[in-house]
Amino acid sequence: DAKTTQPPSMDCAEGRAANLPCNHSTISGNEYVYWYRQIHSQGPQYIIHGLKNNETNEMASLIITEDRKSSTLILPHATLRDTAVYYCIVRANTNAGKSTFGDGTTLTVKP
Amino acid sequence: GAGVSQSPSNKVTEKGKDVELRCDPISGHTALYWYRQRLGQGLEFLIYFQGNSAPDKSGLPSDRFSAERTGESVSTLTIQRTQQEDSAVYLCASSAIQRAHYYEQYFGPGTRLTVT
Numbered sequence: 001d002a003k004t005t006q007p008p009s010m011d012c013a014e015g016r017a018a019n020l021p022c023n024h025s026t027i028s029g030n031e032y033v034y035w036y037r038q039i040h041s042q043g044p045q046y047i048i049h050g051l052k053n054n055e056t057n058e059m060a061s062l063i064i065t066e067d068r069k070s071s072t073l074i075l076p077h078a079t080l081r082d083t084a085v086y087y088c089i090v091r092a093n094t095n096a097g098k099s100t101f102g103d104g105t106t107l108t109v110k111p
Numbered sequence: 112g113a114g115v116s117q118s119p120s121n122k123v124t125e126k127g128k129d130v131e132l133r134c135d136p137i138s139g140h141t142a143l144y145w146y147r148q149r150l151g152q153g154l155e156f157l158i159y160f161q162g163n164s165a166p167d168k169s170g171l172p173s174d175r176f177s178a179e180r181t182g183e184s185v186s187t188l189t190i191q192r193t194q195q196e197d198s199a200v201y202l203c204a205s206s207a208i209q210r211a212h213y214y215e216q217y218f219g220p221g222t223r224l225t226v227t
Contacts, residue, residue, distance in 0.1 A: 034215065043115070043202050043218030044154070087153065099216070101146070101154035 004088045009106045012082075018075040020105050022088030025069040030092045033064060035073045036101070037084040044087065044101070047073065078109045113137070115219035117203050123225045124193055132188040132222045136205030141183050144216060146202040147172075154202060160186060161208065193226045200224070 005023040012018040024033065034049040048055055048062045050071075055062045061074040075082055087104040116135045124130050136143050141162045146154040156170040160180040171177070175193075180186040190197055200223050204216040 036216075043204070043220050044216075046215040046217065049215065093214075099154075099156065103153045 003100070004090060004102055006086075006088055006102065006105045008103065009108070011108050011110055012075075012078045014080060014109055014111050015077055018078040018082065018107055018109070020073040020075075020086050020088075020107065021070065022073070023070045024088070024090045027068050027090050028092070031090045032093055033062065033068075033071045034089045034091065034099070035060070035062065036087045036089065037082075038087065038104070039081075039084040047086075078107075080109050080111065083107060083109045115203055115205055115217050117201075117219040117222050119222060120220065121223045121225075123227060126195060126226055127192055129189065129191045130193055130224065132190075132201050132224070134186045134188070134203030134219060136184070136186070136203070137207075137217055140205035140207050140217070142206045142208055143180055143186050144204045144206075145178055145186070145188050146204065148200045148202060148221070150199070157188070157201075190224075193224075195226045198224055198226045 032049050032051050035047040036044040037047055038044040048057055048060050050062045050064055052064055052068055062071060064071045085104040085106050087101045089099050089101060091099050115137055118133045122130055143160045145157040147157055148154050158171055158178045159167040175191045178186060178188045200221040202218055202221045204218045206216045207214045
């Protein structure tokens, strides 16, 4: 699986959009970008994933650059409950199990 | 429906003792994974099961660690002769697979293991 690079921490004001970047410059053509988050003392939770097109669901939007070497997770209206560690992972959907979760980005949403 | 469950939620054991951690995956999920998360760190892959195939044990840190899975249901992670460095949260996840496409992982709440 390709290695990802994320900033260790970010702050965001409540009600504003949170934009979390991820670099994955060595991503392969068959690898998807996945985002998970982990709220304190809980197991990670799936947020969204994509291959090359931008994706949106009820939780977030995922913007992938045209060269697929980076992506941004967007939480459109951050709330205090969105405070968590956010993990960006790239893996092929034919390769289960060995998802490498790095240290992620600790997002702190402030009132 | 029910999510992934793990037991116990917390386990304190003395150095040198064996421990067993249990994971109940989501019904119908054929893939099951174990991860270890040390305090303040990311997830470390341990082992992966898929159906009746041989498990991928490439992430197990030593021969003190082993895991079993009964069919496509419960899995048990066993740590023998525990050491203080084994203290961590052990997370289990499961996912569905359709036509060789692996879908997102659903994680349990984890078991916090403390070795004294």
